[in-house]
Amino acid sequence: MFLEIKGIKKSFGAGESYVDVLKGIDLEIEKGEFCVLLGPSGSGKSTLLNIIGGIDGADAGSITIQGEQLGDMKEKKLSLYRRKHLGYIFQMYNLIPNLTVRENIEVGAYLSDRPLDVDELLETLGLYEHQRKLPNQLSGGQQQRTAIGRAIVKNPDILLCDEPTGALDYNTSKEILKLIETLNHKYGNTIVMVTHNDAIKDMADRVVKLRDGMIRRNYQNEQKIPAADLEW
Numbered sequence: 001m002f003l004e005i006k007g008i009k010k011s012f013g014a015g016e017s018y019v020d021v022l023k024g025i026d027l028e029i030e031k032g033e034f035c036v037l038l039g040p041s042g043s044g045k046s047t048l049l050n051i052i053g054g055i056d057g058a059d060a061g062s063i064t065i066q067g068e069q070l071g072d073m074k075e076k077k078l079s080l081y082r083r084k085h086l087g088y089i090f091q092m093y094n095l096i097p098n099l100t101v102r103e104n105i106e107v108g109a110y111l112s113d114r115p116l117d118v119d120e121l122l123e124t125l126g127l128y129e130h131q132r133k134l135p136n137q138l139s140g141g142q143q144q145r146t147a148i149g150r151a152i153v154k155n156p157d158i159l160l161c162d163e164p165t166g167a168l169d170y171n172t173s174k175e176i177l178k179l180i181e182t183l184n185h186k187y188g189n190t191i192v193m194v195t196h197n198d199a200i201k202d203m204a205d206r207v208v209k210l211r212d213g214m215i216r217r218n219y220q221n222e223q224k225i226p227a228a229d230l231e232w
């Protein structure tokens, strides 16, 4: 199995502010899979993504990527692993304001031993004509395309997306999700994405629902997802 999430538990705080966020998450994701995480606000979706990405540690359980357990890696190796093999896309684009579209994307290739061809990537992202523009000369959708380019240019094993379309209107969101689907097919990156956009049901290979710290549903692409399960 490519990505194995086993018995993950996580709580925050103590006393009155104690929250038991993840109460034992088990999930297996295959290489190249496009997996979507759904769940109400505060259900621990971002926490789980951060644990998969090695940004945050779990209280119990393990994350194993291609047979290697994240918890066993020394800090330096983990940091290198994150830079080389994990891509992150957030709701906020966090582009570098004084770098062009192309330069912002090239920053992402830093440390990668197998970067994608930037010209081809710019073409796929629909940014070729805009490559010399600065972020403030772009629409929100174009800025997010640039941020996606920065995350994917290193050709990461895993692309973690935390509500990547949260700041965009419905149609632009759909375009961005379609673009991520295209990249998933083209480059075969494994994707774990949190989103509320219902267009995702036609794109995802797996849809997982989190609630009260547990996985309550786990649908695979051949299963029809009841409409009620796509909303909260």
Ligand code: ADP
Residues within 6 Å of the ligand: 012, 013, 019, 021, 039, 040, 041, 042, 043, 044, 045, 046, 047, 048
């Ligand atoms: P989601 O992404 O599903 O909205 P989060 O994973 O962001 O949920 O948060 C889950 C719960 O954990 C929330 O109650 C949140 O307040 C709490 N939480 C997340 N990160 C921290 C932190 N660093 N310190 C304290 N509480 C946190």
Ligand code: MG
Residues within 6 Å of the ligand: 045, 046, 047, 162
């Ligand atoms: Mg979140």
